[in-house]
Amino acid sequence: MFTRKPLTLPPQLQWQYQDEPALAEWSLKARPYNTDIANGIFLIFLVICAVVSVWTGEDVAESLGYQLLWGGAMFVILMSAVVSMTHQKTKFAYRLTASGLEFCEWKAFPEWLPTLLKWLAVITGVVMLMLVMVHPAALIGAIAGPGLIGLMYLRMGTSSQFRKMHEQFHQGFHPWSDYTKMIVFRRRSIIGLDFTYFNPQADEGKGRMIDTDRLIYCRKSHYNELIKIIRAQLPDSTPYEEAYIQIYA
Template sequence: MFGFNKNLDLPTRLQWKFAHEPELLGWTIRARNYNTFVANCMFVVVAVLLLGVSFIMYSVYEGMSQPWRTLSCVFFYVLMLSVTSSMTHQRMNFAFRFTQSGVECCEWKDFPEWALTFLKWLAGVTAIFFIFMATIDPSFLLGALIGPGGLGLTYLSMAYSKNYREMHTQYHHLIYEWRDFTQLAVATNRDVVDLKFTHFDQRLGRVVSWSLNIFCKRKQKEAVAEVIRPYLSPGVPFIKAKVNVPLSTD
């Protein structure tokens, strides 16, 4: 009804290497391709720091009426916590395609232009709000500097920072033949099928031994593993184990 299960639109530059072969299995999914435990820890640490900043703001706003004093601090905390969550818990887009020759994986992440638009409008609206409230209570001028001012600086740093844009824009097309894989594992801790491989990476110019994490939709990892298993070389181990998502093949 709401399109939550809608397939992702593939990048226009994507050209499947094995496009001439019938697709055995394929899907798109958004997933977290990083260590979620580390991300959760970072989020908790920042949440505690923001809570401390909010209490400092509360103590600074002594001249403000009690309801507005509490409201502005809560607003700041919730807003900054939302921004933090969008940075520590981002998802990557994935497309997987299985054929007789092997597995292809496209992973991409487009820069969130919507976030810039949201921040820009939010900074403008909150600035108008605080200026209006300052006509009633002058102490709101300080809130206008801290709240909308902080949002404005965040917007500028996101919009004009080349490093920030590169960090939030990625594209990789990964190609593996079935003979490359040396182990098949069904993760016990995530909806992931892990394939260890050894092959020559043309992008890096050397032989690489790493893991390909195939992110699956809920309760489908066993079925995906059963599709993969017959195409692997004889003697390749098939196990169930806890899988740690690698950060990079570089």
């Protein structure tokens, strides 16, 4: 169920209860953080990038054509960097059985990114050289723009540490009896299941119980059906609430 456009799962993923029939299973990409803040930052940088692009275009280029060429190239480069920060997505996979909820979240290094930067360095280099013939001041941009992008490409292509920073894998399971409350956040199609666990590192190593929640990211088309499936597995006494869920990650 819910296998529309499934993601390619990590090879190390093995469902603990794979022999049990799935009540529902799906995979998707989601933004596991406060998107309101991220979208606000994006809009702020959108205005800043537009102003910077127009200002640098007017300063370097003489004709309208070169102004548009320079400003457009600068805007695309800056906004590409902004989007990569404010719209990052993590991959999720879920499997619901009679025993409980199994989940997996992972990030893989985007293999297309070094290729994109390589071609971006080439294209911006050509654009900068064209502008240098019109205005000598563009030489600074020709060095700074394609040069820095080229260094980033070499850094990503040769650094195993950089790749590890952009890779993660986390898998877990909770029986339905662990959950003490269900919260539905309809605006983002998220289901939150509260539970507690013992953290031995808390209170300077003394350990104590921690209250937290497991967030389940869903597609809007499956959201209501998933709510019914999950509520049917929880005890009737489990509190249910429709409210805003604060995402701190």
